[in-house]
Amino acid sequence: MKPIFLPEVENNPQPSPTTDLIRAAQSAGTEYPQIWHLFAYRAQATANLGAFTQEMMRGECPLSPGIRELIAAFTSYGNDCPF
Amino acid sequence: MPHIQLSEGLPGIRGLFAFRPETAKPLCELAEVLLHTPGTLSLAERELIATYVSSENDCYYCQTAHGAIAACHLEGNEKLVLNVKRDFEHAAVSEKLKSLLAIAGKVQRGGKNVQAGDVERARRQGATDQEIHDTVLIAAAFCMYNRYVDGLATWAPPDPASYRERAAKVARDGYQGIPADVQAAEAGRT
Numbered sequence: 679m680k681p682i683f684l685p686e687v688e689n690n691p692q693p694s695p696t697t698d699l700i701r702a703a704q705s706a707g708t709e710y711p712q713i714w715h716l717f718a719y720r721a722q723a724t725a726n727l728g729a730f731t732q733e734m735m736r737g738e739c740p741l742s743p744g745i746r747e748l749i750a751a752f753t754s755y756g757n758d759c760p761f
Numbered sequence: 762m763p764h765i766q767l768s769e770g771l772p773g774i775r776g777l778f779a780f781r782p783e784t785a786k787p788l789c790e791l792a793e794v795l796l797h798t799p800g801t802l803s804l805a806e807r808e809l810i811a812t813y814v815s816s817e818n819d820c821y822y823c824q825t826a827h828g829a830i831a832a833c834h835l836e837g838n839e840k841l842v843l844n845v846k847r848d849f850e851h852a853a854v855s856e857k858l859k860s861l862l863a864i865a866g867k868v869q870r871g872g873k874n875v876q877a878g879d880v881e882r883a884r885r886q887g888a889t890d891q892e893i894h895d896t897v898l899i900a901a902a903f904c905m906y907n908r909y910v911d912g913l914a915t916w917a918p919p920d921p922a923s924y925r926e927r928a929a930k931v932a933r934d935g936y937q938g939i940p941a942d943v944q945a946a947e948a949g950r951t
Contacts, residue, residue: 683880686890716894723794723898730787737783758873 682712691718711761764914768947772917773822774910778943785940788906795899797935802892804932805834806858807899809845810865814900816846817869820907822917829921829928857886861896868900 682688691697696717703710717724735746754761767776778785796807808831815823824846832839844852849862860883867874875897883893918924931939 683875683877684890684894687894716898719894720794720898722798723791726787726791726794730784730791733783733787757871 679709679712682715687719688712688715691715692721694718694721694724696724713761762914763916764912767913767915771943771946773826773915774906775939775943775946776915777909777913778940779947782940782944785943789936789939791902792906792936795895795902800891800895801889802861802895803834805831806854806861807895808834809842809854809858810862810896810899811903812842813845813849813862814865814869814903815907817866818904818907818911820911822910822915823903823907825917825921825924826928829924830932833925833928833932855886857883857888857892860886861888861892864893864896865900868897869904872897872901 691700694717696714700710700714700718735750736743739746741749763776765780768779771779774788778789796811797804808827812824812828812831815827828839828842828846831842835841841853845854845862850859852859854862860879864875864879864883867876867879880893883896888896
């Protein structure tokens with residue numbers, strides 16, 4: 679994988695579940711989505727983003743989780759973001 | 762008129778926060794981390810980045826609300842806020858902030874527009890990786906907030922002067938109290 683633009687971000691993961699995921703993927707030699715580096719770097723912001731995403735995608739709502747993921751996938755496709 | 766039934770009198774994102782308090786809380790906490798937590802970028806610089814992105818997204822409520830907060834952090838210098846929105850490369854801000862605003866503008870047009878050269882320019886002006894990271898996250902988050910506010914056609918007070926009083930409160934106290942604030946306003950009406 680190519681390094682991301684900001685080495686300090688890539689090399690300074692804070693203690694978090696995402697950091698454990700990165701370590702596991704690295705030691706197994708498998709590729710992983712590099713958004714994990716962003717999640718691991720700014721754990722406080724990430725926790726809020728995670729809480730928001732959880733509520734949006736799984737909170738009480740007449741739209742099923744499957745439909746909500748389809749909306750997210752469709753928007754990401756429109757934004758040309760494969761991940 | 763908003764596309765969905767929102768409580769009257771709460772402008773912009775505040776009407777949406779009242780509509781959906783569960784998502785309001787993490788959104789406000791994110792704004793608190795990005796815009797009101799001490800760091801090497803000043804609060805004025807952070808608000809200017811948010812204001813500039815909102816202006817590029819043509820979001821009247823966000824650019825006016827955050828522009829007023831930025832001015833509070835700049836001893837009331839509303840002219841500077843306007844100059845940053847119009848042409849930041851010639852505004853009276855540091856070369857470092859100009860390089861970060863350039864990155865924010867590219868994120869606004871689409872994340873893939875940010876090139877290694879843009880990051881290099883910011884580094885040459887002394888920006889740290891954390892500052893570049895936070896710039897990109899502020900820009901990306903405001904694209905979300907702007908689309909949220911305009912995608913539901915929320916109402917915004919037209920007079921920029923009417924934003925000043927609230928801006929002073931947010932500049933001082935930050936964003937975390939907003940969900941409670943909105944709930945109180947809501948309760949006061951019913």
